[in-house]
Amino acid sequence: MAEPSKQEKTAVVDDGIDVGVSRLTEEKIQSVINSVIDNETGVRLKTYVETCIHCGLCSEACHYYLSHDKDPHYSPVGKVKQTIWEMIRKKGRVSPEFIRQAAIIAHTQCNLCKRCAQYCPFGIDIAYMMSIVRRIIHRLGVTPLYIQDTAHSHSVTMNQMWVKGDEWPDTLQWQEEEAQAEIPDLRIPLEKEGADIMYSVIAPEPKFQAQLLYQAAVIMHVAGVDWTMPASVGWDNSDMAMYTGDNEIMGRIKRAHFETAERLKVKKIVMGECGHAFRSVYDMGNRWLGWSMPPFTIVHAIEFYYDLIKAGRIQIARKFKPPVTLHDPCNVVRGAGLGEKARYVAHALCETVIEMYPNREHNYCCCAGGGVINTGPPFKMARVEGNRVKAEQLFETKTKGAEVLIAPCHNCHSGLEDIVHHYEIGLEIKFFSDIIYEVMEKPA
Amino acid sequence: MHSFYNFVSGPLAWIAFLLFIGGSIFRIGRMLVLVAQKEPFIFTYMSWRYSFRSILHWIVPFATVNWRRQPVLTVVTFAFHLCLLAVPVFLLAHAVLWEDSFGIRWWSLPDTLADTLTVIVILGAVFFLVRRITRPEVRFVTSASDYVILAIVSAPFITGFLAYHQWFAYPLMMGLHVLAGDIMLAAIPFTRLSHMIFSPFTRAYMGSEFGKVRHARDW
């Protein structure tokens, strides 16, 4: 493997893309593109392509564009031009090299954050068009390796991280035992049919961040919530298949998730602090399965904490001292309007909350979302350099005094970690649950 | 020359109107049929309230973040589009035609005002042209058709302006003016000018998705 030189930044080595491209023929490309466009798209794609007046007004919505000194290749419409427009214009007759570039653009230069839809006067949904490109890339077998591997994990284990059937309940029981050292009668109730709430998480929690399960259990216990977690598949709400365009696997894992809630006879699904999982459960996976809205009320952690604090079910012993700032994750703020509730929670927990600008629906994406962080090390710099504006935004907030950055989304969390580190911003990044656990009243 | 004028303002105008109205109805109809056939789920999410909430924000100057970020463009684009609609419909000379042809009467613009509006449209077109050429992010996504539609839109105004001031051969200009108008009308449903027809729908859909499902603002 040759070291990619600085000049040719796009010539990254990714076995998923490279091997995939090497197997392509022009006929295959053409038949796949046309089959996706003819059979899987409809009036949206057509109208978006025909209505766009090439005005470029969406450009400044995109953090990639802003971070690359307004290089038009990175503007939302610029990315569409380099991908789906060409595919449509040439009726699918594009080269394998073109497909390689399309895979890189769709998978690593767009977070599907939909900020541009708020800037286009016509509300043209560029993120949707990028998902169509990803679908084509999937059907051509050119998906970047890391995220493809994750999609495989979903297909085998119904979770994101190859967590095996035994490892999941085992981890919960281990966390339960740990937590019992602090609160002796604490339980993580497994398979408790008829509980009010099923709590679902993403696989990185049992795999790498078991303390989050611990914290959740303590919060549930203190708040006296009637909750349960499944010991079968269906516990993981994450979904990278949604981002690779493998809709069939997306549907399969969402079905497992919803049917587990059905089986456990719960009333609501509460999910951890994750943005893309929310989008998958609330907006994407359910639709593919035929549910116009999810069959169960989905409560994102932000809203759950909001409800608990508002109802006085958890009490704050002493507020969090260091000044915090709040990152609005696109998938739950632009995607579910939880911005105000996030602020309520932040103010309830912390002494000082310093706003970053822009914020709420207009916040800049972390550049990790939309599966971009899941394309792994080959594209790490693409997303770190692709989000200089985030660094500037954070830096400005830091100069106003912020010391801690709350990022209530797993992908944001990891993505911001890389940005804070690379640009040496010096902010500590926390989940809401980290802070709640720290400041809440717990049984002595 | 007279027969040319009669032709463009007579049969050709009828054809243009037919193409415009028929074409627009056809395109909207086809869009709705396509939705029903291929993406019927879209209807599930449509909401009048959120459609209009979104459309309203976007048709008011400076009511959205992006309009505020681009003050010059916002002023130009609103002035351009407003004048673009107002002049053909309310110009006195047109109002007479409206009455003659369709028996509809309405309020009309004084000629001098209409002249100013025409100039605004022409200047607006120049602004868009310059913007297209000079702004990298616009230029990058510009195709030949973008210049063509700009020409199609500005032609009736330029010719109308020239005719009104009688700077060149008036009868020829008049004929060209009407011809340009015919072309523009007929082109609306079949070129990118169709954003005039489709933008309320795309906006309404995005507005509904944002309002009803995402509980967020799309402006």
Added chain:
Amino acid sequence: MADPQSWDWETREKKIPLDAWKTEYRWVEEPYASPDGEKVAAVVNVDEGEFTVCVNGEAWGETVFDKIWHLRFSPDGRLTALVNEMGEWTMAIDGEAWENKFGYIWEPHYSADGSGIAAAVQQDMQYAMVLNGEPWETMFANMTYFALSPDGRHTAGAVQVVDVDSGEIHKFQEGTFTAALDGNAWDTRFVNVWNLAISPDGVHLAAEVRLNLYDYTIAVDGVPWDARYQTVWAPVFHPLTGGVVAPVREKGAWTLAQDGKPLWKRTFVQLWQQMFSPDGQRIAAIVAPKYGRWTVAVDGEPWPATFGKLVTDAVFSPDGRKVAALAKDGETFRVVVDGQPWSDAWDMAWKPVFGPDGKDVVAKVEKDHRYTYSLNNRVWRGTADAAWDPVFSPDGTRLLLRTVESGQYVRRVVPVSEMAG
């Protein structure tokens, strides 16, 4: 199943106090009632890291376990749980642990008559099924889906037979999974294998398979159907003919196929959980006839009534003539019988239960955390803090109701004629 003929259908009411347990143990977990209603049990914590099960107030056998979970009565009335002793896991039945111990054990399965109790086990990072205490002879690198045959004598799993490291996507795409019946793996390799079904005679195994990243079909005994689909859902065997029926997706729409041939004429936005009537004559499935609307289709004909949120827990009457299910609109559930929704809406409802002649239908229901029963759309007068599914007496004239009320477990026998009053 333990013979309900022999159960006590005479005594109107029996009570077992539960509150006292709380004083005896550090904590008491949620109780479970036996099918015949004579026993109630809960996992209880004796001391730090010491657990037992309290059954009708008595401790469960001699052994105190380090951890107990997944306490359930098997259909034949034996009390089972997954237990940990000295760092090793196994299943305990009526207080007796299986002799074989494992690194981990999970997802117990019970055959309808209770004779077969199976679970997935892991030992030294190798996986297998265990049936009535005996694990397969062959272990596999991974096992993801599990099945127990209807007669309780065979087990199956989706197993990984080719090692693949994470990141080896192309090797994975060549196929590393297959299915194993009683530990004997098929020769064929698939990219994925999901949702297995074992034939009623225990000889055949069917599964959903993915042949590459895009083509799905059903494989029976390792042989995939000729037809390829955009995707498929879980297959079931015809109870008498042995044919295999599965929902399949083509051109973006779902229909039902048998042995690779279309079975139903019309297509649906969604179709799953197909089931045969007990005599095998009819098939019902949960379907979405249009986007966002759900109902039940019987032999391809959807009920006219559709529901917005969810349809679940469909069940045939014993004579196969009726179908009942639960439907959710907004946040509330209703029982629906043959397309007719009952009038009362509940915060939660449980799978409807038919009487032996199919005339009566009863379901456990709950509103505001109070549980009760609804029989033929009429609500029982009592309410409870907890309840279990109702059971009809073999002659269909009485109902066994098992509840918890004011800290007491109550076993009631109520004549069907008295239920609504």
